[in-house]
Amino acid sequence: MEETETVGTIRIRGARTHNLQNLSLDLPLGKLVGVTGISGSGKTSLALDTLFVEGQRRYLETLNPQIRRQLRRQSWADVDEIQGLPPTICLDSRTLSVGPRATLATLTEIHDLLRVVYFRDGVLHCPSCQSIVQQSTHDEILDDLVALPERTKLQLLAKVDDDNGIAPQDRLRQIAQSGFVRARINGKLVDTSDVLVLPEDAPRPVIEAVVDRVTIKEGIRSRLAESLDVALRLGHGCCLVTIDGAPDRHYATIRFCGVCHRAFADPQLRTFSHFSAAGACPACLGLGVRPVEESPKPKRRPKSTSRNHSQRAVAQVVPSEKCDECQGSRLGEVARHTFWEKRTLPDWLKLNVDEALQAVRQIETAWQQEALPGGKTTHQGLLRQNLIPEIIRRLDGLQRLGLGYLTLDRSAQTLSGGELTRSRLATLIASQRKGYCFVLDEPSSGLHRADLYRVKNALNSLRDVGNTVVVVEHEVDLLQEADWLVELGPGAGHLGGKLVTAGTPETTAAAPESVIGPWLQERRQFIQATDSPDDRQHDRSCINQPLPESIVLGACEAGFITIPPLRVRNVHVPALKLGMGQVVCLTGVSGSGKTTWLMEGILPALQQALNDRNQRSGSKALASGDRGLMATIPDELIEVVTIGQSPVGRGWKSFPMTVAGLWDLVRKIYAATKDAKLRGFTPARFSPWHPEARCPVCLGQGEVTLEADFLPDWKTTCETCAGDRFNPATLAIRFRGKSLGDVLRMEFSEAAEFFSNFERLARPLHLFCELGLGYLKLGQPMRTVSTGEAQRIRLASYLARPDFQGQRCFALDEPTTGLHPADVQALLKVFDRLVAAGHLLLVVEHHLDVIRAADQILDLGPGAGPQGGQLVAWGSQQDLRQNPASLTGQALRDSIP
Ligand SMILES: [Zn+2]
Ligand SMILES: [Zn+2]
Ligand SMILES: [Zn+2]
The missing domain is CATH 3.30.190.20 (Ribosomal protein L1/L10, rRNA-binding domain)
Incomplete structure (x- = not known):
């Protein structure tokens, strides 16, 4: 069938997935291919939804006939043909769902390797008396x-x-x-x-x-x-x-403690896994945390009518505490008392990657020095020749990707998107696969510029062993390194999906029609003008300046916030006084503690101050002793809004119009039609969750889950309603000839035209377009929206709301994720509008354009993990540029002003 296949290229012909417009192109095999284009231009439709999905379909076709039959009914990539596609593996932080039990060690399979070590070579000590548990024949x-x-x-x-x-x-x-x-x-x-x-x-x-x-x-x-x-x-x-x-x-x-006369069941592999009932701590079921019985909850009656995003987000941080049975190790008694090389499994998992790597290397060195007697049993051979080298390889990969500061037991749900992608990348490199096609979605996201070279090296090493690496990326420094660039566009949504340029970075930079070209050009000139900034070693030890007692950021005449000195884990920041109506950017290398400090320090403090104020207005007051260390807030501040990386508001059910709070207006328009009135349909009848309105098969989700155990998260368009979410009776109601299903399929730009007679709806829809979201479909499931897009939707929805009053503090975690340099400008426009209305924006960000646009910058560091957590530099962009201790200052100096 494939004898016509051109050697050395992946031939794609007639791709029409999502907004791709009959796209045909060739990608070189065995090369690093960068896919770029503005948001909504069809990059992910090409890389993930066409290349990866087609690769997956081919893999599944090799499975047994029964599964094949089940799969035939599914909708796959819409493409005429793809030739020369190797087996495909995708690293996408967007669809990579991690459960509450997943940790860095389980994600990277280090836990599984250690499990075998303990199962084969562990020595159980009696939990009651600590003596070694004996077993005889x-x-x-x-x-x-x-x-x-x-x-x-x-x-x-x-x-x-x-x-x-x-x-x-x-x-x-x-x-x-x-x-x-x-x-x-x-x-x-x-x-x-x-x-x-x-x-x-x-x-x-x-x-x-x-x-x-x-x-x-x-x-x-x-x-x-x-x-x-x-x-x-x-x-x-x-x-x-x-x-x-x-x-x-x-x-x-059997295993038996001769002192306490206590018998222990033989260990199994699953004894050392907190995913199994046999291995998990029975008190917390392997979660490591237990819900806290909260002392009387403050009854909060917000002044604003808006829904309480903020409280939900903050509440997620507070409600659980370490399980006291297992001290957070998630494992059962036997696993906690089995020793190998003087450590238990939880002891290993408590180490960070750097420490663990050092410890395993020490053990390996000790083995090499001790003469190997001939009578070594096979399992020790396995340990020495396979397991330990494999563990070292994986730890080393994590360290090389700049994740050495993460502890192995770190919950995967608390990892940022970039950390998650990079830990998967490290695992892939360690697995030494060859001849694959890897599809990666923004591996640079969340990475400080000082650490970008790590991802470059990782991608190059994947390619150099003979893989094709396709990277959806916006970071110009990474695109610069690619062997081949594909740029899609020219616009977004139905205006995108075409090939703008394809070629080497040189030819793309020179192509007049390229949108990314000017940025590439700029970067090339800069690199030629200076020595490569990436190889420069920065001295991170020069941080010994005394910190002032408190720091004032911005003009504080009008309203301001004060935050007491905070210490969250190893992150320590002095007292702050922040003026409202500005953008404050938190920077620092990955793992330096920015997100921890913002999400677990500042925000809970502000929320507490809000709660306290609301409570006092309801006559009850907190004990005055508590208030000494509390944040103070101006009266105008009515809400703290967290827009993080976590998939809040990205559930199965929601779509952009519900997140923006605009669907209610559409429902009213449909309920006002003649047909709806005749049938007695109220606005409530037009909710996709209404039992009489929704599609009975997908229950209003527009998608169904494929029930096969090997594909846990496989969602596909519902066959019954074709993704319309509603049943035929509801879809029969038309407004200007369009059903609700048609409306859900519209892009925001189309919808703004379509509803132009309805000022209350058209105005916010236009606003979405202005903010660069015009290409999004109204009913697109939120899970298919990138984290950057989801953050912008939520921000825009605050501006779009008719009842939007009062001042808010917005906390954003890397809002530029997934944004083309041109789109970052659109995001900054949103910032401008919010700041002009007196809101305060606290932004964790690495993107230099955002840092430059910030009024104030707080730079944390100097390193990651235990070497981080200090305030290194603060103030305006100019202050940072002049501060030799600041890595961010260096990145600013290295960039064009
Ligand atoms: Zn005992
Ligand atoms: Zn426990
Ligand atoms: Zn359906």
């Missing part, structure tokens, strides 16, 4: 007994299982019936034929059957072996031997 016990001095009289006993609800008296009778004449009850020997008299409410007695009485002498071994067999069977793997005048000896063929 039948023959070892026998050897031990036969070696006793000649003529020793011993009794072999087995503890009778007493946990099966049988009364002690009956149990004794059973023992007698099994042929045992004597037993020991609570340490006293009795005849089993005796009637057992126990006082009322006595604790259940310990019953041990005397299996045999033996005198050690020549030739006793075979008899003893038989009796031992019986005793071990009766005692479920444990037995004891009594000798007059000596303490009891306990033996077990």
Whole structure:
């Protein structure tokens, strides 16, 4: 079938997925290919929804016929043909869903490797007395007994299982019936034929059957072996031997603590996994945290009528505390007490990548120095030759990608999009795959410019072993490094989806029709003019300047916020006084603590101040002692709005119009039509969640989940309603000839025209277009929207709301994620409007254009993780440029002003 395939290229012909307009192009195999274009131009439609989806379809076609039949019904990439496509793997932080139990170690499979190490080589210590738990074989016990001095009289006993609800008296009778004449009850020997008299409410007695009485002498071994067999069977793997005048000896063929007489089940691989019921801490079910019983919740009656995004977002940070049973390690008792090389599994997982790598390397070096005796068992060979080198490779990959500061037990849900993508990237490199096509969505996102070279190196090394690497990217420095660039456009939505340029970075920079060209050109000239800034080593140790007691940022005549000195984990920032009506940018290398400080420090403090004020206005006040360290806020501030990277508002159900709060207006328009009135349809009837209105198959989601265990997150358009979300009766109502399904498929720019007679709806729709979101479809599922787009939708929805009053503090976490340099300008326009209305914007960002546009900058560092968490520099852009300690200042100096 594929004999016409051109060697060395991936041939794409007639791609029409989403807004792609019958796109045909060739991509070089085995090269680093950058895909660029403004937001909505069709980059992800090409890279993810066409290349990757087609690659996945081909893989699934190789599976069994039954799965194939199920898959045939699904909608795949809309493309005439793709030739020469290798097996495809996608790294997309947008669709990479991580559960509450996922950690950095599980994502990178380091946990799985360590699990095998502990399963094979771990030594269990008794959780109660810390002594090593012994386990013997039948023959070892026998050897031990036969070696006793000649003529020793011993009794072999087995503890009778007493946990099966049988009364002690009956149990004794059973023992007698099994042929045992004597037993020991609570340490006293009795005849089993005796009637057992126990006082009322006595604790259940310990019953041990005397299996045999033996005198050690020549030739006793075979008899003893038989009796031992019986005793071990009766005692479920444990037995004891009594000798007059000596303490009891306990033996077990199962794991058994000889001090506490406690038996332990044999470990399994799953004993060391918190994903399994067998391995997870029973108190927190492997989550590591438990919900806090909150002391009386402040009753909050917000003045504003708007919904409370902020409180939800802040509440997510507060409500749980470390599980005290497992100290947050997520693992059960046995896993917490099994040692390997002086550490338990939780001990390893508590280390950060740098520390863990150092520790494993030390162990490896120690092994190399110790002479390898010939009799090493195979499992130790496996450990030394496979597992440990593999663990080192993966840790090393994480370190190279600048993630050395992350602890292995770090919850994956608290990782930023960029950290998540880079940890997957490290895992892929470590797995040493060759001949694949990797599709990556913005691997640079969330990365400080000082660390960009790490991603460059990683992508190059993936390519150099013989893979094709397709990167959707906006970072000019990375695009510059690509072997081949594909630019889509020229516009967004239905105005995009065409090939603008394809070629090397040089030819793209020179192409007059290229949108990214001027940026490439600028960067090239700059690189030629200076030495490469990436190789320059920055001295991160020169940070010893004393911090002032408090810092004032911006004009504070009108309203201002004060924040007390805060310490969140290792992040420490002095007191701040922030004027309203400005953009404050938080910068610093990845892992320096920016997000922690903003999301877990400032925002909860502001929220607390808001709650306190609202409570006081309701006559109740907090104890005055608490207020000493509280933030203060101006009266005009009515809400703290968090717009983070977390998928808040990105649930299955929502779509841009519901997030923007504009769908209600559309419903009213439809309810006012003649047909709707005739049928008695109210505005409520036009909600896709209304039981009588929605499509009965997808329940108003427009999508259904493919039920196959190997594809947990596979969503596909609902066949019944074709993505319209509504049932035919609802779709029959038309306004100006369009059904609600048609409306959901409109782009914002079209909708602004279509509803132009409805001022209340048209005005916000126009606003969305002005802010560069005109290409989005009204009913696009929020999960298919990039995090950057989702943040802009939420920001725009605040401006678009008719009842938008009062001042707010907006906290944004890397809002430029997924933005073309040209789109960043559109975002800055949103900022301008918000600031002009007196709002305060706190923005965590690496993008230099945003940093330049900020009124004030707080630069955290100097390094990542334990080396971070300090305020390095602050003030205006000029202040940072002049500060030799600031990496951000250096990045600003290295860029064109
Ligand atoms: Zn013990
Ligand atoms: Zn726990
Ligand atoms: Zn449906």
